[in-house]
Amino acid sequence: MKKLSAIIFLLTLFYSCSTTINSLYNFDYPLTSQKAYSKNTNISVNIPDGWFTAEENECKCIDLWLIKNDYSQSLNFTIINADDETRKNIHTNGILKLAEYSKLFVKAKSGKSFKDFFNEENFAIGKKHFYAYQYSDESGKNIRVVLFEHNNRFYELSAISNNSTDNEKLWVIQNTVLTSLN
Secondary structure, three states, X not given: OHHHHHHHHHHHHHHHHOOOOOOOOOOOOOEEEEEEEOOOOOOEEEEEOOEEEEOOOOOOOOOEEEEEOOOOXXXXXXXXXXXXXXXXXXXXXXXXXHHHHHHHHHHHHHHHHOOOEEEEEEEEEOOEEEXXXXXXXXXXXXXXXXXXXXXXXXXXXXXXXXXXXXXXXXXXXXXXXXXXXX
């Protein structure tokens, strides 16, 4: 009986520590047939129903920007520029290494207002792997970041909402947009 209990415990421990294949959120928000194209790279996605694409023109740091028609939410694709050593480290150690670098940047940017990361997940869409985490910014907004590699570049897709009661729907939209990634 002790052996069986030990085996069940170890299997439970292994299962709870294993990589998540599915996201915490669905992939079922309607997308239009209209494509949005990045300014600087060769990335494109279908625009969600009730959204539009815009061009950020102040810092030129957003590569592809999708905005909800009422301006309450946005999806921001940004390129993560890495030196050769960092790129090699990420390719050797996988997407978790990319997440480690991204989270270090968030902590540094947030400073003393940083609390913690939550709802971290590792999931796949087809053969493409993604890593997501959430955090609260200095104004208390929950932001979900999804990291991925596409055509030998690293990207961060941030989902930001001005209305905290609609976050889960935004995360579904974010996931769904990733299914149309070209």
